Amino acid sequence: MNTNEHDDVIEVTDLRRVYGADFEAVRGVTFSVGRGELFALLGTNGAGKTSTVELLEGLAPPAGGRVRVLGHDPYEQRAAVRPRIGVMLQEGGFPSELTVAETVRMWAGCTSGARPTARALDLVGLTRRSRVRVKQLSGGEKRRLDLALALLGRPEVLFLDEPTTGLDAEGRRETWELVRELRDTGTTVLLTTHYLEEAEQLADRLAVLHEGRIAASGTPAEVTASQPSRISFELPAGYFLGDLPPLGTLGVTDHETAGRTVRLRTDELQRTATRLLRWAQDEQVELRGLDVRSASLEEAFLRIARDASGADGVSGTGSRAEAGSDDRDTGATTEKEAVA
Structure with a gap:
């Protein structure tokens, strides 16, 4: 450049x-x-x-x-x-x-x-x-x-x-x-x-x-970077969400569960991942299906659009990338939808 x-x-x-x-x-x-x-x-x-x-x-x-x-x-x-x-x-x-x-x-x-x-x-x-x-x-x-x-x-x-x-x-x-x-x-x-x-x-x-x-x-x-990163994994057999270290000490800002799968959101990806892996090592357990990733532009785009639509004016950062091809269009396409 x-x-x-x-x-x-x-x-x-x-x-x-x-x-x-x-x-x-x-x-x-x-x-x-x-x-x-x-x-x-x-x-x-x-x-x-x-x-x-x-x-x-x-x-x-x-x-x-x-x-x-x-x-x-x-x-x-x-x-x-x-x-x-x-x-x-x-x-x-x-x-x-x-x-x-x-x-x-x-x-x-x-x-x-x-x-x-x-x-x-x-x-x-x-x-x-x-x-x-x-x-x-x-x-x-x-x-x-x-x-x-x-x-x-x-x-x-x-x-x-x-x-x-x-x-x-x-x-x-x-x-x-x-x-x-x-x-x-x-x-x-x-x-x-x-x-x-x-x-x-x-x-x-x-x-x-x-x-x-x-x-x-x-x-x-x-x-x-304005959007939280994500960590997901399966709870080890015999463990429950409450057995994890307090989520606040892990730097987790939000979480959800689906069966045995836990999904964490964090603004401090390295810190959260390091402490989570250290806990698993101390417990001598394996976190199956471990997936650690930063937010994608698609996630940022969707969040920005949602946040902006919920406000009287437009503020903040993040977003849902257009996705309509023209100002007069009524549809919007994300990367996944465009490829499908």
């Missing part, structure tokens, strides 16, 4: 967007993205994610606040910004009768300094499909074509809206690797995704939107 806090490529300050007479979809959002940084925007249903990204892309003027991309207002100074950015929308509209190569060549004719068609197709693994008509492509292949067009102009800033939707596991991993390579060579990337693993794997920093405001932000590790 080539990030400098004094070299922000994207600057968003108190950004607002209003639909109709009074529906405020974006309500005072502030964040920045440094040069060569990969920043992920996640969001709950109707969070304002798509509305925010459209303002960054210069597709509409904000109702309030300030946005700068590469030092320019992307709406008022679109001519200065557009040649330097690449945009991958949730769904592209291509002439169905054109071949893949013809589509890229057509797009290249409207792009300054476009990559050669063969290179663009090679980047996204579509070389062997270059003569296939667009209408014959699978959903995942169409997403690859979307990405190829977004990369044609060698953008300094790349907006990726749900880039791996429809891809199989191998295609998703290949796309991740390409995005990492772009980031490592200095491209600034703003990513929206409903795959929480994707954000966890790729993002240098992220923000979780909820009802038009930022509910949590930071590195993936910082966001997940």
Whole structure:
């Protein structure tokens, strides 16, 4: 990553967007993205994610606040910004009768300094499909074509809206690797995704939107660290929950049982695990099914959304990562649901 806090490529300050007479979809959002940084925007249903990204892309003027991309207002100074950015929308509209190569060549004719068609197709693994008509492509292949067009102009800033939707596991991993390579060579990337693993794997920093405001932000590790870690195990034969050391002395903040299985939550994972294992050693018993893990981004996302939804305003950190792909969607998808 080539990030400098004094070299922000994207600057968003108190950004607002209003639909109709009074529906405020974006309500005072502030964040920045440094040069060569990969920043992920996640969001709950109707969070304002798509509305925010459209303002960054210069597709509409904000109702309030300030946005700068590469030092320019992307709406008022679109001519200065557009040649330097690449945009991958949730769904592209291509002439169905054109071949893949013809589509890229057509797009290249409207792009300054476009990559050669063969290179663009090679980047996204579509070389062997270059003569296939667009209408014959699978959903995942169409997403690859979307990405190829977004990369044609060698953008300094790349907006990726749900880039791996429809891809199989191998295609998703290949796309991740390409995005990492772009980031490592200095491209600034703003990513929206409903795959929480994707954000966890790729993002240098992220923000979780909820009802038009930022509910949590930071590195993936910082966001997940706001949630308790988990330890689960089976009670040894002849032992009961009360036979364990007092849970407070273990650093346990919450617990539950299911039959012989005990699940502990703690903000001090190392301390809790060490003391629990020392107890088992002293008792000369085995903790079968022992599972020790930090909170996942999915757990953090779900908790943030739950906490934010239970408050009149949005506060706190943690969250449920979007999961809907559009501010106007009514559904939300976690990583497990997306893969299922």
